[in-house]
Amino acid sequence: MRKSRHELIRNTLLKYEDGLTKSQICLYAGIDPRSIRKSLEAMPDVYIDRWIIPAKKAITPVYIAVPVPEDCPKP
Numbered sequence: 001m002r003k004s005r006h007e008l009i010r011n012t013l014l015k016y017e018d019g020l021t022k023s024q025i026c027l028y029a030g031i032d033p034r035s036i037r038k039s040l041e042a043m044p045d046v047y048i049d050r051w052i053i054p055a056k057k058a059i060t061p062v063y064i065a066v067p068v069p070e071d072c073p074k075p
Contacts, residue, residue: 005031005039010046013065019049021060 012029013020022040026033040046040063049064 005029005035006043009036009039010043010065013046013063014067019062019064021052021062025063 008029008031009025012025016024016028020028022036023033025031026036043065045068046063046065048061050062051059052062053059
């Protein structure tokens with residue numbers, strides 16, 4: 001069974017309040033870009049905050065993580 005990267009992704013996003021793109025998350029967290037999509041989809045505390053249009057590239061989502069309170073019930 002593979003180790004979950006959710007905690008690493010969450011901690012990386014919480015450090016950057018303005019949000020990060022998938023490639024930035026991979027760069028800062030040291031994660032392989034091929035393995036991040038499913039992790040982001042499975043995390044209820046991570047969402048797309050906005051979209052950016054870099055020069056000559058496709059529209060790119062910017063992800064944000066929200067701090068989850070300790071007493072919050074599990075989804």
